[in-house]
Amino acid sequence: MMPKSVYLAGPEVFLDNAREILDLKIALTREAGLVPISPGDLSIPHMPTKFELGLEISKIDELLMNRADAIIANLTPFRGIAADTGTCFELGFMCAQNKPAFAYTNVQADHATRTLAYFNGEMWRDARGLPRGPDGMLIEDTDMIDNLMMHGGVVNRGGSVVVGNAPAGAELTDMTAFREILKIAAAMLA
Amino acid sequence: MMPKSVYLAGPEVFLDNAREILDLKIALTREAGLVPISPGDLSIPHMPTKFELGLEISKIDELLMNRADAIIANLTPFRGIAADTGTCFELGFMCAQNKPAFAYTNVQADHATRTLAYFNGEMWRDARGLPRGPDGMLIEDTDMIDNLMMHGGVVNRGGSVVVGNAPAGAELTDMTAFREILKIAAAMLA
Numbered sequence: 001m002m003p004k005s006v007y008l009a010g011p012e013v014f015l016d017n018a019r020e021i022l023d024l025k026i027a028l029t030r031e032a033g034l035v036p037i038s039p040g041d042l043s044i045p046h047m048p049t050k051f052e053l054g055l056e057i058s059k060i061d062e063l064l065m066n067r068a069d070a071i072i073a074n075l076t077p078f079r080g081i082a083a084d085t086g087t088c089f090e091l092g093f094m095c096a097q098n099k100p101a102f103a104y105t106n107v108q109a110d111h112a113t114r115t116l117a118y119f120n121g122e123m124w125r126d127a128r129g130l131p132r133g134p135d136g137m138l139i140e141d142t143d144m145i146d147n148l149m150m151h152g153g154v155v156n157r158g159g160s161v162v163v164g165n166a167p168a169g170a171e172l173t174d175m176t177a178f179r180e181i182l183k184i185a186a187a188m189l190a
Numbered sequence: 191m192m193p194k195s196v197y198l199a200g201p202e203v204f205l206d207n208a209r210e211i212l213d214l215k216i217a218l219t220r221e222a223g224l225v226p227i228s229p230g231d232l233s234i235p236h237m238p239t240k241f242e243l244g245l246e247i248s249k250i251d252e253l254l255m256n257r258a259d260a261i262i263a264n265l266t267p268f269r270g271i272a273a274d275t276g277t278c279f280e281l282g283f284m285c286a287q288n289k290p291a292f293a294y295t296n297v298q299a300d301h302a303t304r305t306l307a308y309f310n311g312e313m314w315r316d317a318r319g320l321p322r323g324p325d326g327m328l329i330e331d332t333d334m335i336d337n338l339m340m341h342g343g344v345v346n347r348g349g350s351v352v353v354g355n356a357p358a359g360a361e362l363t364d365m366t367a368f369r370e371i372l373k374i375a376a377a378m379l380a
Contacts, residue, residue: 014327053332055342057332059346062285080270095283
């Protein structure tokens with residue numbers, strides 16, 4: 001049987017050692033018996049403006065996703081308390097095509113815990129008993145790793161979410177949770 | 191001709207006056223000649239755990255999106271420098287279905303400017319001339335309002351992105367940019 005291909009979504013493309021980390025994820029995916037499709041693999045044509053370059057990369061990434069059988073999304077918080085927005089777009093893109101979706105994070109604290117920390121622990125409960133920050137905004141608390149659209153999109157399609165606990169400073173490079181989700185994905189896609 | 195329906199994605203659902211603001215967006219959408227489909231309209235069944243509640247809301251929001259002809263995504267930064275991750279998932283979800291997509295933000299500073307501010311203005315350029323933060327991570331700079339998947343997904347489908355400049359404190363409630371994108375969407379969907 002043809003091995004299934006997996007789009008490797010995540011903020012690793014922004015790292016200073018992006019090539020090294022992407023190559024490591026690609027190698028681990030192959031070892032797991034899956035075909036990696038990595039956004040870092042695109043060869044970007046020269047474009048007259050950075051805006052047009054942005055449009056072109058977006059187009060190529062969408063083409064790569066259309067070609068992939070499944071997605072593994074790295075939802076580790078990126079520059080703040082939430083996942084990389086590009087990765088979230090990509091997870092939604094693949095969920096809409098009803099392709100098997102898997103996700104992981106290298107940070108153990110869940111969405112509500114991180115949001116509470118963002119508000120320095122300040123919270124109160126509204127008339128319905130829902131937790132809110134000092135600015136009145138809801139602290140979404142559904143025992144999920146990020147906004148419920150991500151975690152729900154994965155689980156509602158039968159996919160899994162792996163929660164890792166990488167050492168400080170290795171949140172975007174640690175492969176423990178990725179190796180685990182690869183095993184699960186490979187078994188499900190076999 | 192049947193008026194087209196538009197899914198109104200955005201972080202307004204988290205506001206303390208969510209109902210009021212969602213109702214205002216719904217009314218403005220109707221005034222523009224479009225049929226609003228608002229995630230705040232869902233009636234949520236009682237679920238045994240908050241996790242199952244999260245799954246259920248995710249399922250209902252996806253059903254609402256499948257029913258909608260187009261999307262208007264509010265990509266105003268939410269609890270940090272980037273758009274609400276749930277909204278980004280939803281924009282990706284609709285782009286994958288190749289439905290007309292529109293976006294707006296109420297914050298004038300673009301993605302690169304906000305990221306630079308996140309790093310307190312500290313940046314350097316790598317060997318390829320690309321801007322990086324003090325931690326080595328790329329500062330994506332494509333003259334876009336958020337990660338290129340969002341802005342690119344909209345523009346590559348012929349949609350528009352409106353950049354507003356709401357007064358401080360009104361970033362999630364100001365309707366100026368929303369009114370503008372509604373006009374554009376209504377004209378394109380007519």
